[in-house]
Each structure stands twice: as structure tokens, then as C-alpha cells.
Amino acid sequence: MLPLQHYSHMQQTFLQQFKAEPQLMSVAPGRINLIGEHTDYNDGFVLPGAIDKCVTFMLAENGEADLCRVYSVDMNESVEFSLQALSPMENGGWRNYILGVAAELQLAGASLRGFDATFKGDVPLGAGLSSSAALECALATGLNALFDLGFSQVELATVSQMAEHHYAGVKCGIMDQFASVMGKKDQVFRLDCRTLEYAHFPLDLQEYQLLLLDSCVEHSLAGTAYNERRNQCEVGVNVLKHFYPETLKLRDISPEQLNAYKTTLSEVVYRRCLHVVNENERVQRTCEALTAHELPLLGSLLYQSHDSLSKLYEVSCPELDFLVDYTRSIDWVLGARMMGGGFGGCTLNLILSSEKDRFVESISAAYLREYGIQLKAYAVSLEDGAHVKPIPA
Ligand code: ADP
Numbered sequence: 374m375l376p377l378q379h380y381s382h383m384q385q386t387f388l389q390q391f392k393a394e395p396q397l398m399s400v401a402p403g404r405i406n407l408i409g410e411h412t413d414y415n416d417g418f419v420l421p422g423a424i425d426k427c428v429t430f431m432l433a434e435n436g437e438a439d440l441c442r443v444y445s446v447d448m449n450e451s452v453e454f455s456l457q458a459l460s461p462m463e464n465g466g467w468r469n470y471i472l473g474v475a476a477e478l479q480l481a482g483a484s485l486r487g488f489d490a491t492f493k494g495d496v497p498l499g500a501g502l503s504s505s506a507a508l509e510c511a512l513a514t515g516l517n518a519l520f521d522l523g524f525s526q527v528e529l530a531t532v533s534q535m536a537e538h539h540y541a542g543v544k545c546g547i548m549d550q551f552a553s554v555m556g557k558k559d560q561v562f563r564l565d566c567r568t569l570e571y572a573h574f575p576l577d578l579q580e581y582q583l584l585l586l587d588s589c590v591e592h593s594l595a596g597t598a599y600n601e602r603r604n605q606c607e608v609g610v611n612v613l614k615h616f617y618p619e620t621l622k623l624r625d626i627s628p629e630q631l632n633a634y635k636t637t638l639s640e641v642v643y644r645r646c647l648h649v650v651n652e653n654e655r656v657q658r659t660c661e662a663l664t665a666h667e668l669p670l671l672g673s674l675l676y677q678s679h680d681s682l683s684k685l686y687e688v689s690c691p692e693l694d695f696l697v698d699y700t701r702s703i704d705w706v707l708g709a710r711m712m713g714g715g716f717g718g719c720t721l722n723l724i725l726s727s728e729k730d731r732f733v734e735s736i737s738a739a740y741l742r743e744y745g746i747q748l749k750a751y752a753v754s755l756e757d758g759a760h761v762k763p764i765p766a
């Protein structure tokens with residue numbers, strides 16, 4: 374959450390930029406995914422939650438028919454555009470998320486008029502916490518309120534996802550935007566990526582907390598490996614279909630069903646499929662652990678997820694493995710795993726709150742010694758998803 378003084382700064386910036394007062398403020402958070410990695414495109418389950426880091430917009434109608442002006446406080450840059458005939462800008466950076474949301478809202482039937490907006494965020498950019506979804510969902514939520522559009526939360530998530538597809542060129546699943554709008558304080562939710570059905574579960578961490586460690590690496594393999602993994606899952610499905618004709622995606626296969634026909638798959642395709650079917654089960658087992666408030670079980674599921682991603686799915690990297698391995702012998706770290714697509718980004722750690730500072734100090738030093746990289750640590754709590762807030766007086 375932005376400290377209070379940022380709001381007055383944003384308000385002053387709005388006044389300076391547009392010579393008017395903002396009418397409303399909208400907020401949308403970044404997200405974590407507790408467990409369920411590389412399950413989304415297999416029609417499986419994920420378990421995300423919205424975090425206490427968000428993007429905040431201040432907005433007002435400007436009386437114009439279709440002229441819009443948006444100023445990024447963090448970038449100290451602005452964009453001016455007409456609501457007619459929108460298209461992505463070359464090298465537009467953050468501007469394309471804005472244009473995308475305005476365009477996709479209209480495609481979904483919204484009648485927009487001219488507006489002015491300033492925005493600022495504290496979701497780390499490009500760290501795998503979905504600052505892009507936070508940006509899209511905050512604007513979509515703000516415009517929904519400003520123009521009384523009447524879109525549901527799910528529709529706002531979908532519009533934001535389409536903005537990311539068509540204006541940022543990232544063909545993401547629905548999880549990030551869904552989490553940014555549907556998150557609830559101290560809860561994660563199990564999302565069925567096939568039906569979009571969801572159910573919230575309490576994340577009662579007692580004396581423990583979630584801590585993200587950003588490896589600050591991004592290996593270039595990520596793009597090609599992602600496509601390769603998707604293909605391998607499809608190959609698996611195409612073979613398994615012969616034995617289980619109802620199968621559409623790996624989501625439809627249980628670990629027992631997979632193992633019954635193990636020898637019909639190549640060794641590598643088997644390992645990829647095994648990760649996906651087990652990871653789907655782990656999401657369910659994690660929900661049970663949360664319901665039973667069993668934190669050690671939650672921790673062990675996180676380690677299992679990491680090992681599976683690292684050894685079976687092979688989307689980890691030495692830096693992420695190092696960060697997870699470092700925690701294994703520490704009894705007040707209950708679990709850790711890489712989070713996100715892999716080959717870089719953050720690890721998610723379940724750690725005793727009282728040991729956090731000491732832990733960050735020691736693991737940072739060890740990581741620096743090993744890789745010459747200063748990691749970044751983010752403590753996160755789970756908060757409500759996108760909403761409109763009164764502008765502080
Ligand atoms: P992630 O979503 O994992 O953080 P992305 O590359 O998808 O990483 O999105 C990051 C991009 O989102 C940034 O490069 C920037 O264009 C935009 N963005 C996110 N937050 C802000 C912000 N506070 N101010 C301006 N642009 C932002």
C-alpha cells in the first residue's frame with residue numbers, strides 16, 4: 374500500500390498536470406501464486422492471492438468528448454490520446470497498458486468520454502508480481518466507476534487480460550488479472566483455469582509470513598522453454614487420449630492414470646506430464662492444509678512443488694535452486710519454491726516472522742558470494758483486490 378503522503382503528492386500532481394481536482398481513486402494489487410505452477414495452460418488449478426503492493430490511479434472526467442491524458446508519476450511521463458481508433462504504440466511501454474484498457478473496455482461495450490488520470494505504484498516491475506495486471510485492473514476499475522459502466526469484477530479482469538494480449542503482446546492466462554480483482558484479505562483462492570470457478574481459502578500464517586526473494590536474474594531461455602513445455606504437454610495429451618478418450622488437457626488425468634500408461638510416453642514427456650498432474654493435486658492438498666491450518670504441511674507442499682518444477686519440469690535455474698536449497702536446513706523456514714514461469718524471478722518463502730531480518734541478511738550475503746548479485750526481498754501480506762477508494766481529505 375502506498376504511504377499516505379503519496380496520495381497527497383498524486384493529488385498535487387493531478388492538479389498541476391490538469392488544473393483540476395481528481396474525482397476518484399482506484400487501486401489494484403499485484404499478486405502471488407501460492408502453488409500451482411504451469412497448470413494454467415493445462416486447464417488446471419492455481420492458488421493466487423492479491424498482495425499489499427498496488428497501483429493507484431486518480432481520475433476525473435475532463436469534459437472532452439474523447440481526449441484523454443494520463444500521467445505516470447513513477448516514470449514522470451505522460452500520454453495523450455483520443456478514444457477513437459486506438460492501437461498499440463511502438464515502444465509504448467506503460468502507455469500501451471493504458472491504451473489497451475481504454476480500447477478493450479470500449480470493445481466490450483463501454484461508452485467512455487474524455488478523462489484525465491495520474492497513477493503511481495509500488496508493485497516491483499518485472500519481478501513476477503504482475504505489476505502489469507495491477508496497472509490494467511486499477512485503470513479498468515477506475516473507469517468502471519467514473520463512467521458508471523456496470524462491468525462485473527470478472528469482466529474487468531477479462532478486459533484487462535485482453536489489453537495485455539492485444540496491446541502489450543503478452544498472451545497471458547487469466548490468473549494475474551483475476552487475482553488482482555478477486556483477491557481477499559488474508560485469503561488465497563483456488564481458480565479452476567478451465568471453468569473460472571473459484572473458492573477462497575484462509576491463509577492463516579500464525580507466527581509465520583510470506584517472503585519473496587527476487588533472484589534478479591531472467592534467463593533468456595524462458596520464452597522458448599515455455600513453448601516447448603506447452604508442446605510436450607500437448608504431446609502427452611494426444612497419447613493419453615487413446616486410453617482416456619474424454620481427455621482434453623492434462624487436467625483430466627490423475628497421477629494413477631498417467632502411471633498406468635507411463636511406458637507409452639517418451640521419458641521427457643512423461644516427466645512433464647507427471648509434474649502437471651501432481652501439481653494439480655498439490656493445489657487441492659494445499660487447500661486442505663489451509664483449511665486444517667496445517668502450516669508444516671503447507672511448507673512441505675511448497676518444497677515438493679519446487680522440486681517438481683526443478684527436476685521434472687526443468688524450468689528452474691541455478692540461482693532459484695540455490696535460494697530454495699539455502700532454506701532447507703533452516704527449521705524456521707517451513708517451505709520455499711520458485712514462483713512463476715521460471716528461469717528467474719522470485720522464490721516464495723514461508724518463514725517465521727521473528728527471523729525475517731536475520732534471514733534476509735544471511736541469505737543475501739550467501740547469494741552475493743555465490744553469484745555476485747544483490748537480491749531483493751519483499752515481505753508480502755494478502756489484501757483485498759481492486760476497488761475504488763475515497764480520495765483522502
Ligand atoms: P510484471 O507484470 O511481472 O511486473 P511486466 O513486464 O508484465 O512485469 O510489466 C511491467 C511493466 O508494467 C513495466 O515495464 C511498465 O511498463 C508497467 N508498469 C507497471 N507498474 C508501473 C508503474 N507503477 N508505473 C508505470 N508503469 C508501470
Ligand code: MG
Pocket residue numbers: 503504505506
Ligand atoms: Mg506482467
